[in-house]
Amino acid sequence: MAKKYADLVKNAVGRMVPTEVNGQKQVPFQGVGKFKPETSKHGPKIVSCADFPEDGNKEVTSLKEALVKAGLKDGMTISTHHHFRNGDLLANKIFDIAKELGVKDLRWVPSASFPCHEHLIQYLEDGTIHHIEGSMNGPLGRFASYGKMRGLGVLRSHGGRYQAIQDGEVKIDIAIIGAACADPFGNANGLYGSSASGLLGFALADSQYADKVIVVTDNMVPFPCIPWQIQGNYVDYTVQVDQVGIPEKIVSGTTQITKSPDRLLLAEMTAQLCWEAGIIRDGFSFQSGAGGTSLAVGDYFAKIMRKEGIKARFARGGSNKYLVSMLEEGLIEYILDGQTFDLKGVQSMADNPNHVWTSPFTSYNYHGKGNFAGLVDVVILGATEVDVNFNANVVTHSDGLLLHGIGGWQNCLFSKTVILPIPLFRDRIPVILDEVTTICGPGELIDVIVTERGIAINPKRKDLIEALKDSTLPIKTIEELKDEAEKICGKPAKANFDDELVAVIKWVDGTIIDSVRKVKP
């Protein structure tokens, strides 16, 4: 097996990053928009219809049979997706089978992992799984943080994952796509059935570029499965199982508007700022995440739009009942949706032609001829930490533990205005620091930090500063905010890191923007 990593160099944001990871050469981050590869995209092998069933029925009797037929063996790269979120039953089952078959050293490339995947820690320990390339949430992140993973973790954004697969940076041997609804030919969607999650966009790249593709469903319908969000023409095998996901855990999560008065205040200030800066105007577009604060921002947007008679041309999802009600009320013309967070969202996507499903290719891929994220007027995002240069962190906490994935966060930074509403401190942990623990997004792309004690505008955004110069909002410098946090909380000591790396953070173009170090227990 290759070394975990080798040959650290300083990249364009001053962070030490390896030039080799798990045996693959790497490019250090060079600056936004600087790295332009001259190579071609990954070309999967040419296949022939002659090798596939004439009747189009690719169904096999079990997931195990499908994996064996797909040639599962030591050292392969296996991909899964997070459409079922914390209700996913598939990933655990795949590696149970791998263990049973005695397969070793697999590389797991999930589009995201959830606490339900804590089950897989035993396989990371016994060598069934070599390492994870994908978000590591909660227990898996903790495991990696203490340096227990055999390989180096690689974290990518949703768009970065598409880019990596498309560019051949990650060659997937077997992609297993869980679907709420599928036909025996392999056409599949996420719209119908007890495990409905809305769409299957995160599996698009895998279906197009993986060597073998398996579609697994608990709702097999006769051909044709309409609409085919995943096209059966890419699929090798289909499998019917009793259950692919636990419905109540698929659409749970943070789909309620926060009741916290402090967070509501943040949301209200954010909406007020967008209004005063002239961002909320007829025909504008926005994206606001699924967290409680972000949902509340959408709600305050709706209030302003209703009062002022303004309509948005489109909103980008994660959709949920709040966004859907704005669509139905006519405040938004289109929802361009990346994932649905509740059943109302799933229902709307199935019924309303203006509620459109997208993929990391259309929305986020940086190695494409443009993407939708860049067209959005304003995006509301979160962060665990921000520094005085507006660099932000979303993956590690100030104690150094790697606990979150990147999601679409990096990709969304290309929106015309990026606003992070975040509390100035959380349980005594200051959020604005001299230096973030891990740089996930360079400060040049982050425009406004809204905290309950003041708003900092990136000095690069002279237009915003000008537009808000007479505002009654509490506009301060980011240094003032940092000082205020330290005055209340005390100056925090730095996390206790080992020199050893446990993971790298990829930028949207495949270069490495930062490394994550091992935490001393």
Added chain:
Amino acid sequence: MSNKIATAGNMGKKVRSDCFVTLELKDSGGISIEQKSKVQVMYGESNKKLCEDILSFFEIKNAQLTIEDSGALPLVIAARIEAAVKELIDTDKEYLLDIIEENKYTSEKEQFRFSRLYLPGNTPSMMLNAGIHDPNGIILDLEDSVAFNKKKEAQLLVRNALRGINFYGAERMVRINQFPKGLEDIKYLIPHNVHMLLVPKCEGADQIKQLEVKIDELRKQHKVERPIYLMPIIESALGVEKAFEIATASENVVAMAIGLEDYTADLGARRTNEAVESFYARTRMVNACKAARIQAIDSVFSDVADMDALRENVKTSKGLGFEGMGCIHPRQIKVIHESFAPEAEEIDKAKKIVNAFIDATEKGLGVVSLGTKMIDPPVVKRAEKTINLAISLGLISENWREEFLNEQAG
């Protein structure tokens, strides 16, 4: 003292920004400090120094101190340790952290008291951000929201909060315990720039007078020159009958509030949304306040989710002559301010009066008149209040007069 182990503070899954301390005095072995903290990496070292400093301040040489910390600020940790120490040792010493500069402001008899936000006196997490919601007053409550066995540690926490938590200009209030227990609370308050005491279940002028004697002793002792304002809360049938007597018991009684939960219980009636059962009490109390020339403040509205009902409630309240209301949730503040806000007509009238007053002053005239009408000084004062309020609520700009004169000229 025979007892050698004491605890203070709170722990549990939902507890934040607090800590739970266990202190055991020993006969030998020196000081041993054990921390279980979610912010260990960032503040473990500084917390340890703080603990050592406090124990040495109280001259404790041998002890085991355990802290389970959910992100408590130093002022919280200090209050908790001091509370545990005082369970075990008889001492008058107080471990005081510096009072922050931002907290050294004063309040005025006449200031607006539309909203006053109640905060449980033993729950630090709610105190930290209370000021950012911009209530007119913040009440640290030592009475009903503090469990009986937590009263002592709450006194210390409230004292430390008054010194160390920035309330961003809100009037600094504390609701003390019911008479006579409340008399024991005030030594933790008077030296620490408390602006106003709320006196619950007040039933007579005598209670206010006894309280004032104690306050004056402490003011002399700690050289506190400014007055400590009082807001008695009427919460019983007897209190209602004595409303005027209470309102005029001291010149420091600048406002009086009604508490309807206890009052309706005292009546033996059920509290309804229409509030017919308390109509007499409310109007009686408003009348007593107006007769005494102090502010009449309404009870809290307890359905924190229903902002429309709150808005209606405030309108009624304002209509009866109340000038403020209690809040139990920060989101109520904005609604209360908006609903107590002066209406357009009121503002127009105030603009004319204040303008006439400025004109008269500039011309050196002793008498203010508007058209053929003379304007009395209290009317001017009231108009100024309305203008200031309208500015603070963003209803008119600070340069309103320029615009007003332009309009008049144009």
